[in-house]
Each structure stands twice: as structure tokens, then as C-alpha cells.
Amino acid sequence: MAKLKMTVNGKAVGPHDVPDDLPMVVYLNDILGLTGTKFSCGIGVCRACVVMVEEPDGSITTRRTCIAGATSFADSKVTTVEGHATHGQLSAVQRAYVDNFAFQCGYCTSGFVNAGTALVEQLRQNPVDKNQVEQAVQTGLGDHICRCSGYVRYFEAMRDLILSDTTLTKEG
Amino acid sequence: MRLLKSLIILALAGGLGYLAFAFVWGVPSVEQRPIATDQAAIDRGEYLTALGDCTSCHTAEDGASFAGGRFLETPFGGGLYSANITPSSQGIAGMTSAEFYQVLAFGADTVWRPVYPAMPYTSYNVVTREDSDAIFAYLMSLDPVHAEVPANTLPFPYNIRLSLFGWNLLFADRSAFSPDPKRSDSWNRGAYLVTGLGHCGECHTPRNALGAMEPLERLTGAKLTGFEAPDITANGLTERGWTHKNLVTYFATGTGPQGTAFGEMHLAIKNSLSKANPEDQSAMASYLLNLDAAPSDVQETVEQETPPAFKAYDASAGRSLYLSNCSLCHGRDGRGVPSVMPALAGNSTVAQTDAVNLVLVVARGLDASTDYGPMPSFADRLSDTEISDLVNYLRQSFSNLDLPLLQAADVRGTLKQN
Numbered sequence: 001m002a003k004l005k006m007t008v009n010g011k012a013v014g015p016h017d018v019p020d021d022l023p024m025v026v027y028l029n030d031i032l033g034l035t036g037t038k039f040s041c042g043i044g045v046c047r048a049c050v051v052m053v054e055e056p057d058g059s060i061t062t063r064r065t066c067i068a069g070a071t072s073f074a075d076s077k078v079t080t081v082e083g084h085a086t087h088g089q090l091s092a093v094q095r096a097y098v099d100n101f102a103f104q105c106g107y108c109t110s111g112f113v114n115a116g117t118a119l120v121e122q123l124r125q126n127p128v129d130k131n132q133v134e135q136a137v138q139t140g141l142g143d144h145i146c147r148c149s150g151y152v153r154y155f156e157a158m159r160d161l162i163l164s165d166t167t168l169t170k171e172g
Numbered sequence: 173m174r175l176l177k178s179l180i181i182l183a184l185a186g187g188l189g190y191l192a193f194a195f196v197w198g199v200p201s202v203e204q205r206p207i208a209t210d211q212a213a214i215d216r217g218e219y220l221t222a223l224g225d226c227t228s229c230h231t232a233e234d235g236a237s238f239a240g241g242r243f244l245e246t247p248f249g250g251g252l253y254s255a256n257i258t259p260s261s262q263g264i265a266g267m268t269s270a271e272f273y274q275v276l277a278f279g280a281d282t283v284w285r286p287v288y289p290a291m292p293y294t295s296y297n298v299v300t301r302e303d304s305d306a307i308f309a310y311l312m313s314l315d316p317v318h319a320e321v322p323a324n325t326l327p328f329p330y331n332i333r334l335s336l337f338g339w340n341l342l343f344a345d346r347s348a349f350s351p352d353p354k355r356s357d358s359w360n361r362g363a364y365l366v367t368g369l370g371h372c373g374e375c376h377t378p379r380n381a382l383g384a385m386e387p388l389e390r391l392t393g394a395k396l397t398g399f400e401a402p403d404i405t406a407n408g409l410t411e412r413g414w415t416h417k418n419l420v421t422y423f424a425t426g427t428g429p430q431g432t433a434f435g436e437m438h439l440a441i442k443n444s445l446s447k448a449n450p451e452d453q454s455a456m457a458s459y460l461l462n463l464d465a466a467p468s469d470v471q472e473t474v475e476q477e478t479p480p481a482f483k484a485y486d487a488s489a490g491r492s493l494y495l496s497n498c499s500l501c502h503g504r505d506g507r508g509v510p511s512v513m514p515a516l517a518g519n520s521t522v523a524q525t526d527a528v529n530l531v532l533v534v535a536r537g538l539d540a541s542t543d544y545g546p547m548p549s550f551a552d553r554l555s556d557t558e559i560s561d562l563v564n565y566l567r568q569s570f571s572n573l574d575l576p577l578l579q580a581a582d583v584r585g586t587l588k589q590n
Contacts, residue, residue, distance in 0.1 A: 020495035069496030
């Protein structure tokens with residue numbers, strides 16, 4: 001057992017007594033009641049369970065919560081799908097997915113929202129040439145699986161969103 | 173002035189002498205034989221080509237089979253591109269079966285263009301002429317692929333091909349395979365395949381400063397680039413828990429109780445060993461474990477029914493790291509999930525003495541393979557101290573060997589060198 005505390009969606013949570021091998025997705029779903037993060041393949045392949053993590057240096061990464069124990073997130077700053085909308089307004093990434101009809105069943109969507117938002121934040125810190133945007137989207141979201149096959153719409157939503165924000169690209 | 177003149181004469185004489193040596197000794201003459209075109213020979217050649225794993229080196233990533241162009245990094249800087257071995261003008265069109273055998277077994281069919289020993293003629297010397305002819309018949313039956321191979325990027329002086337005859341004189345064995353009459357047919361077949369077409373020693377035998385295999389350290393494990401090829405002597409294999417049955421399973425599927433094939437070995441299993449017939453797989457396992465016959469299933473079952481008794485190892489830091497980072501896939505007890513997640517308990521990589529491969533896999537992860545999902549990398553998440561704690565926990569808990577404990581500096585050193 002370990003005493004676990006972290007920051008989730010801007011709020012301090014814990015300390016909770018949790019087993020060392022409690023999966024992070026179970027911690028989010030069952031202990032914090034944040035059920036937007038989905039358990040799917042359970043072996044780190046589909047990335048439905050991806051959350052965003054802010055590293056101590058301020059950089060944003062993503063992590064899979066089905067194959068990582070909650071204790072490996074100790075003292076981290078985590079953002080789940082519940083943490084994106086503010087005052088009832090969807091985030092730009094969420095709005096882009098909705099506008100492009102990117103998802104159907106929605107099971108993979110929280111992973112795509114977190115990966116897409118992490119990509120936007122990474123580009124804000126390190127903009128890429130306009131002609132490299134498609135490659136950046138491919139790298140950022142390419143490993144995510146969508147069984148309803150919404151790939152093209154997710155891809156187009158992210159590409160158009162990035163190209164419409166001049167702070168994310170530079171002239172190439 | 174006189175000294176300079178003498179030196180120039182000496183150099184010229186030396187050069188001419190070396191050239192004469194290359195002409196006389198460099199390319200052994202072999203008899204000319206027609207190319208077999210019957211289907212039986214071609215089929216046999218296809219099988220032997222798989223056993224020789226020609227495709228793994230002679231096919232570039234996403235390239236056409238056997239069309240060459242795969243970059244092979246060398247420890248001397250720069251590298252080599254594998255040859256196109258399809259019957260096209262950029263490949264082996266116009267070659268004779270004698271020339272093919274000369275390249276395969278002796279590394280040269282002409283004094284002017286010997287091949288580098290990245291082509292394992294240092295092992296293929298034991299391949300029989302009949303097998304060479306069958307492989308040639310198969311390759312010549314393929315559709316020609318018109319693909320130019322890029323020029324090699326070896327630095328001076330390694331780019332002087334003629335120097336290879338001197339290297340060959342010193343290090344390349346030219347003797348044919350000689351069966352050991354005291355051993356079984358299966359053992360001898362295994363010896364022929366392991367030392368010849370299988371060219372296992374090319375990765376698993378340490379090399380000297382000039383890149384030649386150390387004959388006294390055959391199969392004791394070595395490192396060229398990236399992962400280490402482990403010790404596959406009978407002692408080394410037995411120590412790490414390999415049995416005949418498990419080796420055969422590993423050859424056939426790339427997986428088994430002692431772990432899964434990754435890195436270059438994944439290719440060797442996929443393209444070669446899994447395509448060997450059960451008799452040849454069994455023969456290679458018999459030779460490697462130094463057995464005259466495969467043990468009966470009854471014997472091996474009894475052996476395997478005894479569950480491995482792993483030592484209790486008090487390492488709370490390592491255990492916490494294991495539970496939180498690894499156990500969700502590999503299981504609390506390290507037994508994995510059959511066909512989905514490799515077991516760590518009894519895993520041969522965990523039991524390697526110097527832990528190089530274990531540290532590299534933990535730190536850098538592995539790409540997905542045909543059977544298994546990707547292994548995440550932990551270098552950006554765990555410190556060197558945490559990796560050493562974790563690796564010590566794995567080694568002490570999931571191997572029965574008395575393995576030395578690693579320090580953070582060992583992990584740092586391994587990651588720096590690789």
C-alpha cells in the first residue's frame with residue numbers, strides 16, 4: 001500500500017491509501033469518480049485510456065493509464081477528459097472533434113481529446129512549419145485506435161485546428 | 173634519397189607480392205555446374221535460403237524481397253549496403269553457380285571485388301556445394317528486381333576491398349563441414365545448420381579488434397550494435413533454464429517460457445528459424461544443448477512440472493516500482509499473460525549476467541512485434557537509480573541464478589555506451 005496524492009484537473013486529490021499495483025484508470029474511475037477515462041485493451045495498445053500529464057519542467061506529455069499504476073503518478077499534475085471544458089464551453093480541440101463529427105460511440109474520444117490537446121500544447125511551445133502539420137498530427141495521434149474508424153475526421157479536425165491558430169505554426 | 177628509393181621499391185614489391193598472393197590464394201577455383209531449373213531443386217533452395225536467413229539482410233525496410241539495400245552499420249564507422257540478390261542486372265544476373273558458391277563460401281568470386289565479411293562467408297564455408305547450388309537455383313528463379321544498391325560508406329582504410337584477402341588469410345576458415353562420427357545424425361545435422369547456414373556465431377560469438385570471431389569463445393555471447401546476443405553455449409542456455417522442448421518452441425514461434433525474441437533475433441525467428449521443419453529445429457536445439465537426441469516429452473514434462481522456486485528478495489523500492497510500472501502487464505508474480513505479455517519469471521533475458529539487454533529494454537522499450545504489443549520505454553520516467561532498483565528486483569526475484577546487483581552507475585554506463 002502507498003499513500004497517494006496528486007493534482008487532477010487542477011485540484012489536489014488524496015492522500016489515498018492504494019495498492020502499489022492499482023491501475024491509474026481504476027483510481028480515476030472508482031476512487032475519484034472520474035469515469036471519462038476509459039479502460040479498453042488493457043495492454044497499452046489502443047490508447048483510449050490516455051491522460052495528459054504536465055511534467056515538472058512545464059512540458060505536456062501523455063500517459064496510458066491502463067498499464068501504469070496510480071502510484072507512478074504520485075505528485076503529478078494530471079488532466080483527464082473532464083478537465084478540458086471551462087464554464088460549460090468545450091475546449092478548442094473538443095469543439096473541433098464535434099464540428100467534424102469525428103467520433104461515433106465515443107469510447108476512444110477521451111484519449112483523442114487528451115492526445116490532441118497535448119499536441120496543441122507541444123506545438124505552442126515548439127511551432128512547426130505549416131508543411132509539417134500533417135506529420136505532426138500523424139505522430140501525435142497515429143497510435144490511437146478508433147473502432148468506429150473516425151480516423152480521417154479526427155485527423156482533419158486536428159490539422160484544420162492547428163493551421164487556423166497562427167501561434168502553432170511558423171512559415172516553412 | 174637512396175633510402176626513399178629503397179622504400180618505394182620495397183612498397184612496390186610488397187604491393188606486387190600481395191597482388192600475386194590475392195591472385196593465387198584469394199579465390200579458390202571450383203568446378204562449373206549448370207544451374208538447376210527443376211522445381212524440386214528450386215523448392216529445396218527456397219527452404220535452404222530461409223535457413224540461411226538471406227532475406228533479413230538482403231531486403232531493405234519496405235523494399236522488395238532479396239533486392240538488397242539494407243544498411244548494415246559496422247563498428248568501424250560508416251556501413252555497408254546489402255547486395256541485390258535477385259537475377260537482375262543490378263543483382264546476380266549472369267552469375268554462374270561456381271561464382272555464387274565462391275562468394276557464399278569464400279567471400280570472393282573475383283580478385284577485384286571480394287565481399288565484406290558482413291556477408292557471413294566466415295560461417296557459410298561449411299555449406300555444401302549441393303546446398304549452395306540449390307540456393308542459387310532458387311534465387312535465379314525469382315523475378316528480377318531492378319534496384320540499385322547505394323554505395324558503401326566505410327571509411328579509409330576499411331574501404332580497400334583488396335585488403336580483405338589478408339583478413340581472410342588470417343581469420344576466414346575455408347574448411348568444409350566434417351561430421352563427428354561419435355555423435356548422432358541429429359546432432360551433426362544441428363551442427364551443420366548452426367555453424368553453417370544458421371550462422372548463429374556471427375552474432376553470438378565475440379569478435380576481435382579486426383572484427384573476426386574469436387574461435388575459442390564460440391557462441392559465448394557478443395555485442396555488435398544495439399542489443400547483446402546472449403551466450404548460447406550448452407552451459408549458458410541450460411543455466412538460464414532453456415530445455416530442448418522450449419528451444420524448439422522458441423524457434424517455431426519466437427516465444428516460450430524463457431522469453432520472447434526481440435531485436436535482430438525477432439527477424440531471425442520470423443524469416444528463418446520458424447520456417448525450418450520440426451526435424452531441423454530439433455536438430456539445432458540438440459546441437460546447441462549438446463544432446464544426441466531430443467529428450468522424451470515425459471522427461472521434459474517432469475522437469476518443467478517443478479515450479480521455479482524464486483528467491484525471496486527484500487527490495488521494497490524495486491518491488492514498488494515493479495508493481496506500479498510493470499505488474500499491470502507482466503503480472504504480480506511475473507508470469508505474464510500467455511500469447512499477450514511475456515513472462516518475466518524464468519525469462520532468459522532477465523537471467524543474463526550483465527543485464528545489458530534488460531536495462532536497454534526497460535529504458536528504451538520495444539516496438540510491437542507480430543505477437544506482442546509494444547513495451548513502453550521508461551528512461552524518461554525512471555531515474556538511473558530507480559532503473560537499477562527495478563532491474564535488481566527483477567533479477568533477484570525472477571531468476572534462480574546468483575546474479576550480481578547493479579548500481580545506478582552501471583545503468584548509466586550501459587545507456588551511455590548504447
